[in-house]
Amino acid sequence: MSAPALAVLGAAGSLGRVVLERLAEAGVEAARVGAWDGAEAAGDTVPFGAAELPVGALAAFDPGAAAVVLVALPPREAAAWAARCAGAGCAVVRLGGEDDGIVLMPGGAAAPGAVATVPDALPLALALALRPLADEAGLEALHVVTYEAASGRGREGVEELARQSALLLNGRPVEPVVFPGRIAFNVLPLGDAQGAARAEAALAAALGRLLGIAPPPLALTRTEVPVFFGHAAAVHLRPARPLAPQRAQALLAAAPGLAAGGSAAAPATEALGTGAVHVGRVRADGTGGLALWVAVDDLRLLAEVAVGAVLPLVGGGR
Amino acid sequence: MSAPALAVLGAAGSLGRVVLERLAEAGVEAARVGAWDGAEAAGDTVPFGAAELPVGALAAFDPGAAAVVLVALPPREAAAWAARCAGAGCAVVRLGGEDDGIVLMPGGAAAPGAVATVPDALPLALALALRPLADEAGLEALHVVTYEAASGRGREGVEELARQSALLLNGRPVEPVVFPGRIAFNVLPLGDAQGAARAEAALAAALGRLLGIAPPPLALTRTEVPVFFGHAAAVHLRPARPLAPQRAQALLAAAPGLAAGGSAAAPATEALGTGAVHVGRVRADGTGGLALWVAVDDLRLLAEVAVGAVLPLVGGGR
Numbered sequence: 001m002s003a004p005a006l007a008v009l010g011a012a013g014s015l016g017r018v019v020l021e022r023l024a025e026a027g028v029e030a031a032r033v034g035a036w037d038g039a040e041a042a043g044d045t046v047p048f049g050a051a052e053l054p055v056g057a058l059a060a061f062d063p064g065a066a067a068v069v070l071v072a073l074p075p076r077e078a079a080a081w082a083a084r085c086a087g088a089g090c091a092v093v094r095l096g097g098e099d100d101g102i103v104l105m106p107g108g109a110a111a112p113g114a115v116a117t118v119p120d121a122l123p124l125a126l127a128l129a130l131r132p133l134a135d136e137a138g139l140e141a142l143h144v145v146t147y148e149a150a151s152g153r154g155r156e157g158v159e160e161l162a163r164q165s166a167l168l169l170n171g172r173p174v175e176p177v178v179f180p181g182r183i184a185f186n187v188l189p190l191g192d193a194q195g196a197a198r199a200e201a202a203l204a205a206a207l208g209r210l211l212g213i214a215p216p217p218l219a220l221t222r223t224e225v226p227v228f229f230g231h232a233a234a235v236h237l238r239p240a241r242p243l244a245p246q247r248a249q250a251l252l253a254a255a256p257g258l259a260a261g262g263s264a265a266a267p268a269t270e271a272l273g274t275g276a277v278h279v280g281r282v283r284a285d286g287t288g289g290l291a292l293w294v295a296v297d298d299l300r301l302l303a304e305v306a307v308g309a310v311l312p313l314v315g316g317g318r
Numbered sequence: 319m320s321a322p323a324l325a326v327l328g329a330a331g332s333l334g335r336v337v338l339e340r341l342a343e344a345g346v347e348a349a350r351v352g353a354w355d356g357a358e359a360a361g362d363t364v365p366f367g368a369a370e371l372p373v374g375a376l377a378a379f380d381p382g383a384a385a386v387v388l389v390a391l392p393p394r395e396a397a398a399w400a401a402r403c404a405g406a407g408c409a410v411v412r413l414g415g416e417d418d419g420i421v422l423m424p425g426g427a428a429a430p431g432a433v434a435t436v437p438d439a440l441p442l443a444l445a446l447a448l449r450p451l452a453d454e455a456g457l458e459a460l461h462v463v464t465y466e467a468a469s470g471r472g473r474e475g476v477e478e479l480a481r482q483s484a485l486l487l488n489g490r491p492v493e494p495v496v497f498p499g500r501i502a503f504n505v506l507p508l509g510d511a512q513g514a515a516r517a518e519a520a521l522a523a524a525l526g527r528l529l530g531i532a533p534p535p536l537a538l539t540r541t542e543v544p545v546f547f548g549h550a551a552a553v554h555l556r557p558a559r560p561l562a563p564q565r566a567q568a569l570l571a572a573a574p575g576l577a578a579g580g581s582a583a584a585p586a587t588e589a590l591g592t593g594a595v596h597v598g599r600v601r602a603d604g605t606g607g608l609a610l611w612v613a614v615d616d617l618r619l620l621a622e623v624a625v626g627a628v629l630p631l632v633g634g635g636r
Contacts, residue, residue: 141605143537145463145552147505161503162487169484185479185545187465189599189611204604219461219603221552221611226544227503234463234539281507285537286522287459293507293539 004032004067006314009081011035011046012055014155014229015095015299016072022275022303024049026311036061063088068110068310071095074154082115089113093309095302096120103210106257110309118305119210121298122146122231123203125277127210128258129294130237132251134211138240141289143219145234146203148190149227151298153178158228165226183226190222197222230272230297238289248290249282272297275304322350322385324632327399329353329364330373332473332547333413334390336617340593340625342367346632354379381406386428386628389413392472400433407431411627413620414438421528424575428627436623437528439616440464440549441521443595445528446576447612448555450569452529456558459607461537463552464521466508467545469616471496476546483544501544508540515540548590548615556607566608567600590615593622 006028010016016037023033035046035053042057063069063085071082071094082094091110094117102116106128110116118124126144133139150157156178164174164184174182181188191197200220208214252260259276274297281293324346328334334355341351353364353371360375381387381403389400389412400412409428412435420434424446428434436442444462451457468475474496482492482502492500499506509515518538526532570578577594592615599611 143461143554143603143605145539147465147541147543165483165503166487169480169487185483187543187545187550191599215604217605219554219605219607219609221463221554221599221609223465223552225465225505227505232505234541236461236537236539281509281539285461286533287461287535287537289537291537291539 004314005034005065006032006068006070006310007034007036007061007066008070008072009036009058009061010072010074010078011053012037012041012044013072014151014158015302017046018299018303019070019072019095019306020046020048020053022300022307024051026307028311028314032314034061034066063090066090067112068313069093070306070310082117086113086115091310091313092116093118093306095306104305104309105210106305106308108305108309109312116309118302118309119206120203121296121301122148122152122233123206123210124305125231125294125296125298125301126207126233126235128255128277129235129252129279129292131211132255133237133239133243133248133290134213136239136247136251137243139211139213139217139237140240141217141219141238143236144207145220146190146222147225147227147232147234148222149225149230149298150183151229152224152231161226161228179224183224185226187226188224190224229299230295232293232295235292235294236285236287236289237292238287243290245282245284245290248292252279252282273300275300277301322632323352323383324350324386324388324628325352325354325379325384326388326390327354327376327379328390328392328396329371330355330359330362331390332469332476333617333620335364336621337388337390337413337624338364338366338371340618340621342369344625344629346629350632352384381408384408385430386631387411388624388628400435404431404433409628409631410434411436411624413624422623422627423528424623424626426623426627427630434627436620436627437524438521439614439619440466440470440551441524441528442623443549443612443614443616443619444525444551444553446573446595447553447570447597447610449529450573451555451557451561451566451608452531454557454565454569455561457529457531457535457555458558459535459537459556461554463538464508464540465543465545465550465552466540467543467548467616468501469547470542470549479544479546497542501542503544505544506542508542547617548613550611550613553610553612554603554605554607555610556605561608563600563602563608566610570597570600591618593618595619 030048030051036056036058045052069085069090069092086092091112092115104116104118150161160178190199208216260279278295285291348366348369354374354376362373363370387403387408387410389396404410409430410433422434422436468479478496508517526534578597596613603609
């Protein structure tokens with residue numbers, strides 16, 4: 001009795017590669033996995049543990065050939081492919097994107113004929129870190145300031161950061177393509193001059209949905225920083241009822257999917273390569289609230305939740 | 319009648335060079351300016367407008383030879399040299415450091431026989447941006463999250479960021495020397511794991527002194543980011559009385575030393591090369607408060623205030 005076939009759509013992108021890495025680590029057999037991507041990547045191969053998988057042309061992908069589909073494509077394509085595959089009876093997990101419909105949290109499971117979406121990494125990480133604290137002590141106000149990595153803009157974002165950095169170190173000018181301005185050795189607020197920031201409204205809405213508090217009492221400033229992978233956020237929380245840092249620490253340590261009490265180190269050197277949300281520097285702030293530092297390897301978190309949701313279906317071991 | 323001589327101590331460092339640049343821009347004659355620094359730099363030259371100044375050995379500097387002294391040395395040396403020069407009757411301006419004694423704000427003036435200290439750039443910039451708002455509407459709580467440049471650790475910090483970045487782009491490992499960890503393509507919180515952060519307490523105290531509110535009702539997270547020059551901060555402010563974003567914008571636009579209403583761009587691309595504190599993205603946050611983005615060229619701000627304070631004494635024109 002062989003396990004059903006599993007297809008990864010968008011397998012050659014940054015996120016797709018991490019998904020394949022996670023599937024291989026979990027003991028899924030290479031022979032059961034199909035890698036698919038757009039015309040540019042089709043014909044190449046992608047690593048799968050010690051093996052290599054050929055990348056098929058996405059346009060030629062037949063949902064009837066796979067029981068389980070992981071969709072790691074850009075938002076516009078992702079929605080169409082997810083719907084098509086679910087319509088063909090596949091169990092579909094979409095990684096990132098609008099978290100309406102079935103929202104997949106850590107520990108969740110995929111089901112045939114339906115699309116389950118893993119929320120974007122940043123609202124998911126913040127919700128996982130904040131929920132145990134909000135459940136215990138309520139949430140009167142939340143101040144979140146983000147430090148977002150180039151990986152949030154996909155492989156092109158990562159490549160642009162590398163290219164701009166190399167040019168500037170050689171004293172040459174840079175021309176932004178993917179980012180709205182120079183990202184190398186710079187910090188770019190994700191919003192325009194006078195405030196109206198769709199990116200901030202979208203994150204606030206997503207976080208509110210995940211916490212079950214809409215609208216959340218949230219003051220938010222998002223920025224992009226010259227980091228390749230891994231988002232971080234400085235979080236200041238004003239609870240409705242008193243919450244001592246020690247108690248917060250204990251709640252975080254007991255919550256699933258969190259690595260609490262870590263050092264103050266940032267995502268690229270601490271959270272990277274793990275699927276956990278790292279919460280550190282839990283302390284009283286100077287206004288009667290709590291401060292925390294949240295760091296997450298955005299791609300690994302999405303891969304962890306998505307692969308965890310399909311392993312029971314494809315018979316992975318670990 | 320010739321203008322009195324002016325000495326810059328620490329002239330070969332990042333800050334000293336910016337001070338010389340500002341003096342030259344202000345029309346001070348090169349013949350009136352002496353450049354002094356430690357043994358490593360002594361014998362070299364430093365740019366002064368289109369000219370070059372020889373760098374004298376600091377150990378051989380005689381305070382009797384200059385009427386005005388600008389001290390741009392590291393903190394420990396700075397205090398001793400500032401006291402010695404003031405004792406010899408010089409008008410002394412110390413750039414950055416502990417802001418006890420005479421605190422020099424923009425528009426202030428130096429006086430013979432006394433040391434006036436320009437506060438560190440970050441508390442000074444925050445105080446300049448916040449004071450008009452706090453004066454108008456009171457200050458119930460303040461959440462500040464910083465993005466601090468390598469220039470905050472002097473020329474060695476800037477060089478370490480460049481070195482680490484080049485190594486990592488070439489796939490080679492890095493060994494932190496000046497920073498407590500990898501700074502290239504990373505974010506480093508300025509505080510240890512469990513909170514106790516002297517750097518945060520020091521900034522809170524300095525800001526409180528400058529605002530005349532001690533202790534300030536301030537929740538603070540400081541981080542260092544891979545930016546060469548220019549600090550930024552995401553500021554969320556809860557006023558005691560209602561304060562509309564438009565009114566805040568008008569107050570900021572009328573305040574001296576501020577460039578208000580700028581774009582959301584970050585220090586390295588906007589504030590750099592100006593002595594003004596840039597305040598942008600003034601908007602209502604989601605908790606009844608105001609959000610702002612503050613960016614400053616740390617070295618230029620210090621140089622601007624210090625040079626402004628001595629120009630009347632040395633007869634600079636602009």
